[in-house]
Amino acid sequence: MSARRSSAGSDDRDQARLQQLGYKQELKRGLSVVSNFAFSFSMISVLAGVTTTYNTGLRYGGPASMTLGWLVVALFNGCVALSMAEICSAYPTTGGLYYWSAKLAGKDWGPLACWITGWFNIVGQWACTTSVDFSLAQFVQVIVLLATGGANGGGYLASKYVVLAIYCAILVLHGLINSLPIHWLAFFGQLGAFWNLGGVFVLTVLIPVVAKERASMEFMFTHCYTDDAVGIHSKVYVLAIGLLTSQYSLLGYDTSAHMSEETKNAEWSGPMGIVVSVALSSVFGWIYLVALTSAVTADDVPSLLDPTNDAGGNAIAQALYATFRRRFGSGAGGVLCLAAMAVAIFLCGVASVTSNSRMGYAFSRDGAMPLSQVWYRVNKQEVPFNVVWLSVSVAFVMALTSLGSQVAFQAMVSITTLGMYIAYALPIFFRVTAARNSFVPGPFHLGRRCSLVVGWVAVLWVALVTVLFCLPVAYPVAGVNFNYTPVAVGGVLVLSLGAWKALALVSLIDDEKKLDNCQFDLCKQSYVAACAAVYDKLRHSRRLDTVQSGCTALSIVKQGNLMVVTNVGDSRIVLSTASDDDAITPSSSSST
Numbered sequence: 001m002s003a004r005r006s007s008a009g010s011d012d013r014d015q016a017r018l019q020q021l022g023y024k025q026e027l028k029r030g031l032s033v034v035s036n037f038a039f040s041f042s043m044i045s046v047l048a049g050v051t052t053t054y055n056t057g058l059r060y061g062g063p064a065s066m067t068l069g070w071l072v073v074a075l076f077n078g079c080v081a082l083s084m085a086e087i088c089s090a091y092p093t094t095g096g097l098y099y100w101s102a103k104l105a106g107k108d109w110g111p112l113a114c115w116i117t118g119w120f121n122i123v124g125q126w127a128c129t130t131s132v133d134f135s136l137a138q139f140v141q142v143i144v145l146l147a148t149g150g151a152n153g154g155g156y157l158a159s160k161y162v163v164l165a166i167y168c169a170i171l172v173l174h175g176l177i178n179s180l181p182i183h184w185l186a187f188f189g190q191l192g193a194f195w196n197l198g199g200v201f202v203l204t205v206l207i208p209v210v211a212k213e214r215a216s217m218e219f220m221f222t223h224c225y226t227d228d229a230v231g232i233h234s235k236v237y238v239l240a241i242g243l244l245t246s247q248y249s250l251l252g253y254d255t256s257a258h259m260s261e262e263t264k265n266a267e268w269s270g271p272m273g274i275v276v277s278v279a280l281s282s283v284f285g286w287i288y289l290v291a292l293t294s295a296v297t298a299d300d301v302p303s304l305l306d307p308t309n310d311a312g313g314n315a316i317a318q319a320l321y322a323t324f325r326r327r328f329g330s331g332a333g334g335v336l337c338l339a340a341m342a343v344a345i346f347l348c349g350v351a352s353v354t355s356n357s358r359m360g361y362a363f364s365r366d367g368a369m370p371l372s373q374v375w376y377r378v379n380k381q382e383v384p385f386n387v388v389w390l391s392v393s394v395a396f397v398m399a400l401t402s403l404g405s406q407v408a409f410q411a412m413v414s415i416t417t418l419g420m421y422i423a424y425a426l427p428i429f430f431r432v433t434a435a436r437n438s439f440v441p442g443p444f445h446l447g448r449r450c451s452l453v454v455g456w457v458a459v460l461w462v463a464l465v466t467v468l469f470c471l472p473v474a475y476p477v478a479g480v481n482f483n484y485t486p487v488a489v490g491g492v493l494v495l496s497l498g499a500w501k502a503l504a505l506v507s508l509i510d511d512e513k514k515l516d517n518c519q520f521d522l523c524k525q526s527y528v529a530a531c532a533a534v535y536d537k538l539r540h541s542r543r544l545d546t547v548q549s550g551c552t553a554l555s556i557v558k559q560g561n562l563m564v565v566t567n568v569g570d571s572r573i574v575l576s577t578a579s580d581d582d583a584i585t586p587s588s589s590s591s592t
Contacts, residue, residue: 014029014092014266015029017092017266017267018092021092025261026261026382027262027361027382028381029262030186031182031269032269033273034190035186035190036269036272036273037256037273037277038186039189039255039354039355040253040254040255040274042188042189042196042348042351043255043348043351043354044251044253046284047196047288047340047341047344047345048132048345049249049348050245050285050288050292051341051344052139052345053245054066055314055316057069057242058225058296058304058305059227059305060230060242062224062301063219063222063225064221064224065238065242065245066245067221067286068221069239069245069246073243074250076457077278078279079455080424080458083428083446083451083454083455084254084424084428085271085272085274086431086445086446088256088257090439090442092257092260092270093260094257094361094362095118095363095365095366096258096260097118097257097423097424098121100427101427105435106430106434109434115496118368118423119368119492119499120419120493121423122356123415123492124417124418124422125355125420126391126398127416127419129391129392129395132345132349133395133399136345137166138163139342140166141157143317143335143338143342144156146311146321147335151309152308152310157312164400170346170349171396173346175391175392177350178357179383179388179389181383182262182383185354188350189351192351196347197284199340199341200285203291204288204290207291207295207320210295210323211295212326214294215293215296215297219298220293220294223298224238224239225301226238227305231474231475232475237471243465244465247417247421248416250281251416251421252420253273253281254355254423255273255351256270256274256277258358258359259355268443271443272444300319320334320337321338322334353391353395357384357390358384360387361375375390414485415488418469418485418488419489421462422466422489424462425462425463428455429455432451432452469486470486470489471483552571553568554567555567
């Protein structure tokens with residue numbers, strides 16, 4: 001009985017806090033702190049991130065840029081996560097980043113800051129779903145190629161139309177899974193977390209054991225590889241570009257914030273989901289990277305990147321396939337390892353659609369998207385069904401560019417990392433500037449001085465990463481190797497500002513907006529939350545036996561000049577006045 005009451009009290013406090021932030025409870029609040037963490041951990045998915053970007057890391061700096069670069073990125077990315085967690089604790093809403101910007105940027109700049117942050121976040125998330133699922137489709141094609149003999153052994157090489165068909169099937173599956181009630185989604189989130197932890201452990205042990213030749217420690221931590229084909233000869237430049245592989249792999253932990261309205265004790269569980277998922281991903285991701293690189297030698301690097309190898313140029317697939325074939329005479333074991341990685345990427349895609357559908361739901365709730373009234377709906381299972389399929393549809397349209405031009409497709413998905421990190425940094429920037437003295441922290445906080453230092457480090461790091469993402473990745477610069485990231489980012493910024501001006505949007509989040517029975521509901525929820533808090537204190541008291549005690553209660557609700565007093569059971573309220581000489585005179589009383 002006590003546990004059930006405590007849970008109910010927590011739900012009441014969550015709903016009351018949400019009412020204070022200006023929203024009704026419409027999504028089903030059924031996630032624990034573990035489930036909240038699992039969504040972010042599954043979304044970051046080091047198995048997915050490292051696997052799909054290993055080629056880039058190997059080409060730009062090689063082992064040194066990945067193993068040492070990962071540690072650098074993990075350190076500064078941790079500052080971003082800590083700052084986001086602190087703000088999430090203060091404002092636990094599904095809108096997350098854009099809502100934070102609205103509250104922290106001040107009355108004059110809040111609406112515009114909110115609008116820009118929101119569009120960078122939602123477009124970045126759509127591009128993220130496209131990137132993850134399309135990478136999975138290409139990875140499945142590589143697995144099929146190797147399973148049927150490899151590119152040099154008559155294996156089946158799928159056309160771009162077949163790859164697109166695989167991509168569509170994956171998207172539909174992700175849409176169907178995200179249409180399920182929240183307890184099923186929680187299962188997939190936890191499965192993703194378990195699969196990543198278990199997968200990293202198994203592969204970390206298996207790969208070095210199977211490999212006949214292992215890389216030396218010196219090679220793994222000091223060897224800097226420069227691909228002559230990219231035309232970059234400066235090691236510093238190459239190592240800087242190589243950091244982006246690690247940055248992409250540690251992305252997506254805003255998912256915990258977007259799941260806040262479905263999480264119990266959100267003011268604490270949401271921030272913990274962010275911090276713990278980033279911390280564990282940083283540790284396990286580095287271990288996984290080192291294990292993979294241990295099977296690579298200096299002589300292997302050019303052949304792993306060669307598009308004419310058995311895996312069609314996929315470095316990880318070629319390395320695992322060759323490692324198992326050298327040991328056992330067959331690459332079947334490597335194909336099984338690749339299949340396990342594919343499952344991790346699939347579960348990452350599930351979490352990606354979950355995150356951007358919740359973001360889309362919140363953005364529509366505030367009227368910021370075209371046809372908001374259509375997307376801002378939940379079904380009988382309290383799932384934002386319409387916006388789930390909007391996310392799937394947008395991801396499908398974005399991938400259609402791959403049929404015409406890979407350059408256009410890369411330009412489309414290049415907004416993924418940079419767009420989302422800009423959205424991460426904006427509320428942090430407003431926290432350490434406009435809201436420097438006015439910010440009221442939640443249960444999770446870093447302390448005033450530490451918060452400002454960590455916040456500025458996070459902002460400066462994202463500023464540096466933004467510059468790195470916009471640098472040319474090959475020389476001489478031509479249409480086929482042009483880095484379209486600044487074009488994509490600039491396009492989102494220009495379009496969002498243009499839409500802002502065209503719509504004459506004065507305020508995206510209006511603190512005085514009228515919700516149905518909002519004032520009554522707020523009063524009710526605040527009262528229930530106060531009662532729950534008192535009950536919790538009594539329940540933990542060593543002096544009182546709350547089970548055997550009687551039932552009495554006194555309460556006072558005051559609004560302006562109106563004060564309502566009530567009593568239940570053998571209790572009494574006495575209203576009195578105090579004179580100048582501190583004498584107290586009863587004015588009235590009531591009892592039952």
